[in-house]
Amino acid sequence: MDWLSRQFSTRVIVLMPIAIAINIVLGATVQQALKLPIYLDSIGTILVGVVAGPFAGLLTGVLSNLIWGYLLPAPIGSTTIGPFAIVAGVIGLLAGVWGRLGLFRSRRGERSSIPGAVVAVILVGALAVYTYARAYASPTDFQNNTGFDPGTIDQSRIFFLVILVVFVALIAVALFLRRDVGAVYAIGAGLATGIVAAIVSAPIAAVVFGGVTGSGTDLLVAAFRAGGDSLVSATLKQGLLSDPMDKMITSFVVFFIIGNLSQRFIARFPNGERLVSTSSM
Amino acid sequence: MTTDRPTGSPPGPPDFVLQAPSGAYLSLNPATKLLVAAVEVEAAFLVGTWTGPILVLLLVLASAAIAGVMPRLAVIVAVTVPIVASIVLINGFLYPGAVDVFVRIGPLAPSVSGFLFGLQITLRLLAASLALAVAYLATRTDDLLSDLERRGFGRRATYVIGSAIETVPRTVDRAAEIVDAQRSRGLDTEGRWWRRARGIVPLAAPVVFGALTEVEERTMALEARAFSTPGPRTVLRVLPDSTPQRLVRYALLLALVAMIVGRIAGPLGVLP
Numbered sequence: 001m002d003w004l005s006r007q008f009s010t011r012v013i014v015l016m017p018i019a020i021a022i023n024i025v026l027g028a029t030v031q032q033a034l035k036l037p038i039y040l041d042s043i044g045t046i047l048v049g050v051v052a053g054p055f056a057g058l059l060t061g062v063l064s065n066l067i068w069g070y071l072l073p074a075p076i077g078s079t080t081i082g083p084f085a086i087v088a089g090v091i092g093l094l095a096g097v098w099g100r101l102g103l104f105r106s107r108r109g110e111r112s113s114i115p116g117a118v119v120a121v122i123l124v125g126a127l128a129v130y131t132y133a134r135a136y137a138s139p140t141d142f143q144n145n146t147g148f149d150p151g152t153i154d155q156s157r158i159f160f161l162v163i164l165v166v167f168v169a170l171i172a173v174a175l176f177l178r179r180d181v182g183a184v185y186a187i188g189a190g191l192a193t194g195i196v197a198a199i200v201s202a203p204i205a206a207v208v209f210g211g212v213t214g215s216g217t218d219l220l221v222a223a224f225r226a227g228g229d230s231l232v233s234a235t236l237k238q239g240l241l242s243d244p245m246d247k248m249i250t251s252f253v254v255f256f257i258i259g260n261l262s263q264r265f266i267a268r269f270p271n272g273e274r275l276v277s278t279s280s281m
Numbered sequence: 282m283t284t285d286r287p288t289g290s291p292p293g294p295p296d297f298v299l300q301a302p303s304g305a306y307l308s309l310n311p312a313t314k315l316l317v318a319a320v321e322v323e324a325a326f327l328v329g330t331w332t333g334p335i336l337v338l339l340l341v342l343a344s345a346a347i348a349g350v351m352p353r354l355a356v357i358v359a360v361t362v363p364i365v366a367s368i369v370l371i372n373g374f375l376y377p378g379a380v381d382v383f384v385r386i387g388p389l390a391p392s393v394s395g396f397l398f399g400l401q402i403t404l405r406l407l408a409a410s411l412a413l414a415v416a417y418l419a420t421r422t423d424d425l426l427s428d429l430e431r432r433g434f435g436r437r438a439t440y441v442i443g444s445a446i447e448t449v450p451r452t453v454d455r456a457a458e459i460v461d462a463q464r465s466r467g468l469d470t471e472g473r474w475w476r477r478a479r480g481i482v483p484l485a486a487p488v489v490f491g492a493l494t495e496v497e498e499r500t501m502a503l504e505a506r507a508f509s510t511p512g513p514r515t516v517l518r519v520l521p522d523s524t525p526q527r528l529v530r531y532a533l534l535l536a537l538v539a540m541i542v543g544r545i546a547g548p549l550g551v552l553p
Contacts, residue, residue, distance in 0.1 A: 017441050017445035018493065018496060020449075021449045022492055
């Protein structure tokens with residue numbers, strides 16, 4: 001049980017409510033200020049998971065959604081968030097695992113990790129192609145699913161290509177502007193988290209809300225359902241469009257945060273030794 | 282600890298401590314209200330398809346009226362209007378496998394079974410969320426947390442939940458200041474999407490870094506107050522509780538289990 005209690009030092013207990021507030025506030029306000037079709041409501045969850053461990057991340061995610069959904073009054077609080085607590089928990093759990101594997105460690109100027117980064121790019125590319133193929137590649141499937149003519153405009157493919165472009169752009173920023181290969185691992189971890197999150201959240205969205213959560217993504221769900229898709233598969237396809245992009249950006253932001261906090265601060269957390277860059281010590 | 286105090290002049294806490302609330306629903310112990318809400322949520326999902334949600338909704342509205350939180354509840358209902366509308370419309374027009382479609386307009390096929398399905402999901406969702414909303418509106422967060430702590434709920438968990446609820450409004454203010462500050466420095470929040478996307482880091486980073494600077498100070502402040510010391514704490518403000526309420530809580534716990542059994546065994550699923 002030592003590994004478990006180590007994840008909940010007083011420092012982590014203090015960080016958790018702040019992380020929960022960051023989740024809720026960024027989720028509720030950045031979307032309105034920037035008007036982008038992403039959620040950005042798991043920065044705190046992933047941060048706690050990475051610096052403290054899987055179990056702390058899981059609790060932060062679950063509590064964020066429960067507090068957001070049920071304990072805060074209407075202007076910020078939103079009842080549609082609560083049932084997705086399980087998804088947030090899975091996101092935090094995965095972040096803890098990635099943190100343990102050292103995927104969020106800053107690797108600025110480490111020559112030796114470049115081959116590793118290349119492998120990560122290939123792996124993540126294969127993963128992306130796989131989801132793309134499962135969800136959208138077949139033209140007949142696409143026509144059946146959406147009722148659109150594949151000859152005119154291929155909307156869901158454009159969405160998926162946008163995800164890939166964002167992924168490549170984040171890696172380019174990390175490699176060429178910040179010269180830090182560690183970000184590649186972090187973004188790859190984000191993509192994997194996003195795919196898992198989409199798979200976990202689809203049945204919840206379908207069973208609890210009939211696929212409708214009152215946000216802009218409802219139109220996508222409606223389009224898939226109009227083509228005769230079952231409720232779960234329509235919400236899954238919508239999730240596979242929105243979640244990976246959101247989690248890649250979130251992971252990149254968390255990586256950027258950890259890299260910019262003082263090493264002394266980070267090193268005091270339970271998982272600190274796996275996050276501090278070795279080359280700069 | 283017996284906590285039944287005669288209502289006239291309580292000899293207990295000093296004036297600066299808030300008095301316990303009075304009124305039929307309000308004076309219930311927070312744990313009782315929480316359990317009632319849990320039972321209502323479970324009933325909305327497990328009892329029949331229409332019976333449970335409708336019964337729970339009536340019960341919730343009655344308790345809201347008794348507690349005098351109707352106006353605030355109305356605000357919450359108003360906020361859920363967009364999602365309610367989209368649930369009913371999307372299911373009504375796009376219900377897969379509907380046989381009673383009245384007219385087909387391209388991909389839109391409005392059907393009675395679709396509208397009924399949408400209505401049923403809506404009732405269930407409203408009943409469940411309003412049950413929790415009434416419990417929230419009628420209970421002070423501090424009361425709930427201190428009562429839970431008194432019952433042996435972990436001090437760490439209590440701190441995390443209480444502090445998170447407190448931190449959210451402060452962080453909202455800070456985020457608003459940061460948005461204004463970055464706009465005055467030329468951040469584009471209205472242009473094309475790639476220009477707006479460039480704003481994510483300048484907005485999110487100061488909010489996060491600002492909040493994280495507090496971690497160090499708070500850790501020391503808590504440790505200086507023996508936060509991680511084992512052993513029980515003395516509670517300044519003890520909330521009323523009574524034997525009938527305790528019995529009701531056991532009954533509610535039983536009901537939580539009984540509903541799951543009843544649903545799996547069949548009788549609750551047969552109800553309309």
